[in-house]
Amino acid sequence: MTDYPGVAYVMPVLNEADYLDEAVASILAQDYEGDKELVLALGPSTDETNLVAQRLAAQDSRITLVDNPQGRTPIALNLAIRNSTNPIVIRVDAHSELPASYTKQGIDTLNRVGAHDVGGLMDARGRTALQRAIAAAYHSKFGFGGPAYHSGAPEGEAESAYLGIFRREVFEEVGYFDEDLWRAQDWELCLRIRQAGHKVWFDPELKVGYYPRDNFPSLIRQSFASGTWRGEIARRFPEGKSLRHDLPPLLLAGISAGIASAVIQPLAGESLPKPVNILLTLSKAIPVLYGACALLAGFRAKGEGLKEKLLTAATFPAIHLPWAAGYIKGRAVGAGSTLDKGRIK
DSSP states (O other): OOSSOOEEEEEEESSOTTTHHHHHHHHHTOOOOSOEEEEEEEOOOSSSHHHHHHHHHHHOTTEEEEEOTTOOHHHHHHHHHHTOOOSEEEEOOTTEEOOTTHHHHHHHHHHHHTOSEEEEEEEEOOSSHHHHHHHHHHHSHHHHSOOHHHHOOOSEEOSOOSSOEEETHHHHHHOSOOTTOSSSHHHHHHHHHHHTTOOEEEEEEEEEEEOOOSSHHHHHHHHHHHHHHHHHHHHHOGGGOOHHHHHHHHHHHHHHHHHHHHHHHHHHGGGSOHHHHHHHHHHTHHHHHHHHHHHHHHHHSOOSSHHHHHHHHHHHHHHHHHHHHHHHHHHHHOOTTOOOOTTOO
16 A cells, blocks of 8 residues: 555535535645545435535536435445545545544554554534534533543544544445444444454544534434434344443433422322332432533533533433433334434425
């Protein structure tokens, strides 16, 4: 392999008119001497995304457009990979911005540690007060419970990689993204890479700017879909189960019990046995304790002033509770055709 192997950037795109220009500009501006090609897999957007993509492709011959009429991410990734040629494949997101050194640093790490997939930190950021608050929740360990690509960890082998910098031959060896997994397809691919005896590597020096959802309804829909597909992964694969994934459903059960107790106790009056009354009283403390923890975590998170810190505190239940409900669904009956509709306009 040469010092500067050619790179194929592959990007699924759906309803990204507000972000696509900046994402593409950050890719084409990479401080990297090797050849670059960018394949945009265009889903059935309902905004001006496809017009933006066509304009960008007309301006730069390194950009190729492929149609993804079903709009699903794993199909988009496979189409883009198959329509590219360079030996290094880098997954990119239309809601992300790459620092100029990202490609060179990622390939250096790939070669230095002998990995087949390398990922780094999701550096969530925002353009509005609410989006910045949501980004602060992404960075908080209270928000996502510790995945390395959210809150950081020492460099080393990892279960999965955020986005991913791949050697092309790994797809020929272990296969492409599983198109039946509408989400969490990156985790499943990393499982196959690890099972083949190759390294998946986390490098905390690799940081990708990422713009999360900018309103609560779309964040809630995204969280529910993410939880559902994580439940599907746990249902399919023994390696996909983790104690930390069981905590949000327990939290949801506790909060639901606390809210139900607040309704039942006044209606039942003195008719309930004393032990039942004690349990109901104790369960009412769960929503209060969770709210206090969310408030404390919000004030400890990054934020510009009281408003953003309060919005961050409000973000935590918008992540945790829909994710928990989705996870229960995924474990019980599977993900089925659950789709993240947060960016469908």
